[in-house]
Amino acid sequence: MADFDRRTALKGGLTVSAVGLLGTTTFSAAAVAAPGASEPKIHDTAAWGARPPNGAIEVQNHKPTYIVVHHTVDPGNVTDYTLEHAYWASRSIQNFHMDTRGWVDSGQQFTNSRGGHITEGRHRSLEILRGGTQHVLGANVGNNNSTCIGIENEGLYSKEDVTPALWDSLVKMVAYIASQYGISPEFIKGHRDFNSTECPGTVLYDRLPELRTAVGSLLGSASPKADLPEWPLLKPGDTGPRVRTAxxxxxxxxxxxxxxxLFGQSTKDAVTALAARNGLERDLCGATAATDEAGFLGSDVWPLIMRPGTDTRALKAQLAG
Incomplete structure (x- = not known):
């Protein structure tokens, strides 16, 4: 994916393009110029008692391209909205990522609790975000971590909605990140826009257009629509014309x-084999749960099964219809 200095572009009122997994999007930089968003209250790793990382934290000399929204799945939709619980959740996530996943630290750069408390995830993420010119490499978006900065939202949002406090803090945090890096609201994405995963849950994912609009409002800019519909997520047990096309x-x-x-066992096996053959990472949704998403067919699998020469826009439009 292309990395470019959006802040420089914004100052010059240029027209720029971002090229990556999600296609090419061209927009007027002057149209998205923003006065800036203030930093919300963010509790750093020292505040919640983070363990030292097991290895070096890699800081890349470029800005992230996308802001990616996740949900944690576990510990579920709890009703403990205290700061102490948010600290506990951050420790649980870090322990799971380091001890079970084998990562050097928490995979995501930031965490947002159901009580609306924002914590730093991976060490140095807050420091580097404040600088606004570099990117802490995380481990929250398979095969795309170099271009993505991620926010884990506590809870499971496949059927239930987020709390008002979580939503409010999510809007403010995303606006601050967008302001620091000069990221247009259309580059606010869900995890499933990159990997074949349920994350961030259908309910929260369906609210991303609302999130882009809210962030755009805080930044004083319109929220441009993406020029392509997203790839649909198909799961074992699904039925219908999109499954037939796949x-x-x-x-x-x-x-x-x-x-x-019918997305049956043989289709699941084929998708699983195809993903493994192409080195696609899976099962990265959920900060504290090893959820089984083997065989899910989403944004990283569709391009692998497209016929050569297929018009991507036309196929996405067909699948969205």
């Missing part, structure tokens, strides 16, 4: 799957 494409790639519109 099966047709899988068969064209040599996989012996039925074309019956």
């Amino acid at each position: 099966q047709e494409l899988l068969r064209a790639r040599g996989f012996a799957v039925p074309v019956d519109g």
Whole structure:
């Protein structure tokens, strides 16, 4: 993905393009120039008693391109909204990431509790964000961490909505990140826009357009629409024409799957094999739960089964219809 200095572009009122997994998006930098957003209250790693990282924290000499929204899955939609609980959740996430996933530290750069308390996740994330010119490499978006800064939102949002406090702090935190790095609201994404995962849950994911609008309002800019619809997420058990389209494409790639519109075991096996063959990371949704998402067909798998020469825009539009 291309990295470029949006802050320089904003000052010059240029027209710039961002190129990456999600396609090419061109927008007028003058149209998204922002007066800036103030820093919300962010509790650093020392405040919540973080363990020292197991290795070096890599700081990359460029800005992130995308702000990525996650949900933690565990400990679920708790009703303890205290700061002490937010600290506990941050420690639990770090322990899981270091002891179970084997990462050097918390995977995400920041965490947002159901009580609206924001904590620093990976060490040095707050320091580097305040500088506004570099990026702490995380481990929250498989195969795309160099371009993504992530926020884990405590809870499971597949069927339930976030708390008002979490939403309010999420808007403020995303606006601050966007302001620091000169990121246009259209580059606020969900985890599933990069990997085949449920994250950040269908309910929260469906509110991302609202989040972009709210952030744009805080920044004093309009929220431009993405020029392409996103790839749909298909899961085992799903049915319908989008599953049939995926099966047709899988068969064209040599996989012996039925074309019956039912995402059954053979389709799941084919998708799992294809993902493994191409080195795609999976099961990265959920900060504290090893959720099983093997066989999910999403944004990183669709490009692998497209026929050569396919019009991406047309296919996405067809699948969205």
